Amino acid sequence: MRMRHLLPAIRSILLLPGGLLPLPEGGALVGVELLPPLRPGAEAERGLPLENHAVRPGLAHAEAGGGSRRLGGGLFVADEPEGRAFVDPCPALRVPGAPDAVGDLLGIRRQRDGRGRLRPDRHHHRGRVGDHRLPPRARLTMQPHRFYLPALTFEEEAIALDGSPAHQIARVLRRRPGDPIVLFGGDGAEHHCRIATIEPGRVRLVRVAVTQPETELPVPVTVAMSLLKADRLAWAVQKLTELGVARLLLFRAERTVRQGEGRAQWERLRRIAIEAAEQSGRVRVPEVIGPLAFVEALAAARAAEAALLLHERADRRLTDALPAQASSIALLIGPEGGFAPPEVAAAAAAGAMPVRLGRTILRAETAAIAATAAVVLTIEGT
Structure with missing residues (x-):
């Protein structure tokens, strides 16, 4: 069966509800290509020109093993303004029956072993048309x-x-x-x-x-938080950057568990902030400042119009304490053991208002992200 006769059927499978690899709006399926086999788990990404977009003589291979099936790879989608196509690998979405349906269209025989996993036909050979080894990561993308x-x-x-x-x-x-x-x-x-x-x-x-995309918050948000263990701090920096924080102040509180604070750690945190800004579509990268003493972080946070200190025993809720039209907001988040009483008193004397998030006690990184998300939603809703 010629591939050109298969394109409508393949396209109908791709466009099933919640489809395997739905075509982007404005795109069109114009060709199929046979890709060489890749080792399981290999990263691959291809940019493929469409100058000669005749239908290719096969479909990409299918990976079978570990009870999972992935499909994709050699599908082209035209980018209308540029006339090019991109195949950017990642795990494909699963649609019941879709992988087998595509395999049946191509005459690929599928068998299952004793544990119900798909296995290749023993008569097919690696790298030939009909070998159903697919790149384990495949997705279509039109985003630069x-x-x-x-x-x-x-x-x-x-x-x-x-x-x-x-x-x-x-x-x-x-x-x-x-x-x-x-x-x-x-x-x-x-x-x-x-x-x-x-x-x-x-x-x-x-x-x-x-x-000039409008991706930054109209009200700058500063998060001052205690130093944490390296992996948890890195995760918090990444997520806070994605949420749109303008500045990150990292300080040592009385109950902070001392961690390595060498130059390499700070360079890593700044690199994480850059990568998170690239990924999230931001046009500014937040400052990552530290290590600071608590009094230094408090003074910097107090420069904001509204400074809020998260404390599990505070009377007011965060969302109730946020002013309606603040020009800048700062959040202070303590270490795992919380702020010491002298630190809470010093913050209150400096004008920072103690607030709570909810009924439960959160880990420091969870509190930072939850509080920032609440502030962002409030800003966007005003």
């Missing part, structure tokens, strides 16, 4: 990757990247000339670019547009 460059300077609408950004674009993402890339430098603007050339150790981009 974003990169933060603090010193972002264009010369005649062009810029040359080297070092880590160039390596990531050329070697990790395997982008090609003509592919889109978005750069931002913390000034509130997004610079939409196209890859002009890829050379050893260097990628040249041409800027095609500049936008």
